[in-house]
Amino acid sequence: MSSNIVKIALRNITRQKKRSILLGSAITFGVMIIILLNSFTAGLTETIQENFTSLMGGHVYVNGTEVTSSGKVVHTIGDKASLDKALEKVQSDIKEIHVRTQASQGEIIFGSKSTRMLMYGVDWEEEKLLKKTLILKEGSFDALFDPRAVIIPETVAEKLGVKAGESVLLRFDTVTGQRNVGDFVVGAVSKETSGFSFVSAGYADITYLGTLLGLGEGEYQYVNLYLNDIHRMDAVAAELTSELKRLALVDIPDEKDTENNAHQKSMGFFMGGSTKTEDPWEGTKFSVSTLNDVMEPVLQMINILNAVALTLFIILLTITMVGLLNTFRMVLIERTREIGTLRAIGMHKKDIRNIFLFEALFLSLAGALAGLVIALIISTGVGAIAFKPESSLGFFLLNRHLLFITTFPGVMKVVVILSGMTLISVYLPARKAAQLKVADALRTQY
C-alpha cells in the first residue's frame, strides 16, 4: 500500500505541472542561496586560514621584545636559551619550527617604480614547507645560494616590471627605527601565495636581512611553529606560555583588552617598528599568539555572515512555506471528491494524510536537489574565475580564486530543516484531508 501512496504522491506532483514548478522554483531559489552562502563562508574561513598560515609562516607565533639603552622597544629574541627550553615541552606537537626576521614598512624599488612589500628573512634550509608552498613563476630556488637573492610575488614583479636575475633595492626601517636600504637580486618570482594583496610578502636570506635590520649574528625576531594538528594551536600556545612564564618574562594580554591586544598582535607582525617605553625591562619579553588570535576579527565577520545567511534562508523558507500551505489548502478543495472516492474504495485516513505529506516532501526534495545542483554549478563557475589579487576581492581569494566549500553535513542540515518545515506547513491540510467524511466528500460539487 505504501508504494502506492508514493506513486499517487508522485503522480499528483506531475498533475499540476505549472504549480509544482512554481513552488519547486521558490524552494530551489531558497536552497540555492543558503548553500551558496554557506559554501562561500566555509570557503572564506579556509581561505583566510590558509592565507594567514602561509603569510605568517605557521600556526603559533612567538615573538620577543627587548628594551635598548635609550628606552626603545625593539623586536628581537635575545634569550634563545629560555625559548629553546620551552619549545622542548611542546616538541611532539611541532611539525616545523621557523625562525624569521622581518623588514617592516618595506618598499621595494626597481628603477623609477616602487611598491610596499613585507620582506621576511627566512632560513631556506629549515623552511621546507615554505618551499613547498611557493610556486615559482620564474627563476629557481637554486638562485638562493646568493644571500642577496629574494623571492618576490608576481604582483610585485608585475608592478615593478622586474624579472628574475635583476637587481632591486629594499628601503625599510631597522629594528631601532632608522631608515636603511639594501641591495637585493630577484632570485625567483612566485605565484601569489597570500590572497592579501595589501601585504604582499617577499622572502630573503635571514642572515643578510638581519644584518641590514641591525640584528647581531644569528639573531632573529620571530619563531613560528607549524603544528601537526592545527586544532591543537590554542593548547600548544597555552603550554608554551606557561613554560616561558617559568623561565622568562612573558607579555600576557590584559583580559579587559583582549580584543585590542589580539588585533595589535596581528597588526604588529605587519607593521613592526619600534616604540618607546617608560617601563623598561631586562632581557627578552616573550609573547605567544596563534592563528586564532589573528583571525578572531575575521571569524567574527564570518559568523555575522553565517547568521545573515541563516536569517535570509528562514525568511525565504517561511514565505515559501506559507505558499505551500495555501497551495495544499487549494489542493484539498480540488481533490475533495477524489479523496472521498479513495476513502470509499478502502484507503485509510493516514494514507490520505501521507499522500499529502509525501507530495509536499517530494516537491521540497526535488526543489532542494535542483537548488543544490544550481549552487554547485554557480560556485564551480565563479570559483574558476581568476581574479586579480589587487582587486577589492583580494582579501577573499586563495591563489586568485574564490573558494566555495560545499560539505555533505552542510547540505544535509539544509535538507533536514527544509523537510521539517515542509511537513509542518502541510500537516494541517493533510490532516484535514484525512478527516474528511466519505459521504460529505463524495457529495461535494466544485
Add this chain to the structure above:
Amino acid sequence: MRKKALHILFTLLLMAGTAGLNALTLDEAHDILNTIDESRNLTTTDFSAVMTMISEDPDKGVEKMKVQQFRRDDKDMFLMLFLEPESKKGQGYLRVDDNLWFYDPESRKFNHTSMKDSFGGTDAKHSDFRVLSLAEDYKVTTITEGKLGKFSVYILDLEALNDEVTYPKEKLWITKDTNLVLKSEDYSGTGRLMRTSLYPKYTKVSGKYIPTVMIFIDDLIEGKKTQISMTNISTKTLPDTIFTKSYVERVNR
C-alpha cells in the same frame, strides 16, 4: 739641493699654518650645528604658514597639495592640516606629547604614526617639520670646505649619536658667513645616499631663518621629488586649542 729641500719645508709649514688658521675644528663645527638649531627653531613665538607641496612621482604623476602648518617649537608641537586636494582635505598630522597622530576625516579616527614616515606620501618626512636638533642628534666626523654655486660652504659629515633620528648619517652644506644649510644628503646605515634636500630660499622671521623653499629628492627612485614653498608666514601667538585633537575634529565638521 739643500736649498730646494728648505724651500719645500718652508712651503709645507706655510700651508699647514694657513690651514690651521682657516680650518674648523670638530668642536667648532659642532658649534655651527648649535647655531643652526638656534637660528631655525622659533622658541619664543608660534609659527604658522601655508605650504604648497608639489610632489612628482614617476608612478603616480604630479600631485599638488596645500597644507596649513601650525608650529609651537618650544613645546615641540605642530599641526598640519590638508587644505587641498579635495581627496585629502581635512586630513591632519598632530604632534603633541611626543606622539604623532594622523587624523582621517572619513573614518573620524586618530591613528598613531611615526615621525620617520613620509609626509602625505611625499618625499618630506614628518621629522622635517619639527624642532631641529642637529647638535643633540649628530656628531661631526669630517669637515671640508667647498663651493655650492656662488656660496662658500663648509661641508660637514655627520653621524647619529642616538637612534631617534631618521637617518644614521648626514652630509650638510653650510654657508660660511650665515650658517645656513643650503643642502643636505641623508645616508642609510650602509652608507647609501637615500635623499637629497635643498634649501635655496630663506626668510628672516622674528630673528630666525625659515626656509621658504625646500626641495626633497628621493635618490633611490629616479625622478621622484617634492618641492615645498611657504606662504602666509606668521609668528602670531596661536590659541592652545589648535594643538588638540578636538580642534582637528572641529575643523572637519
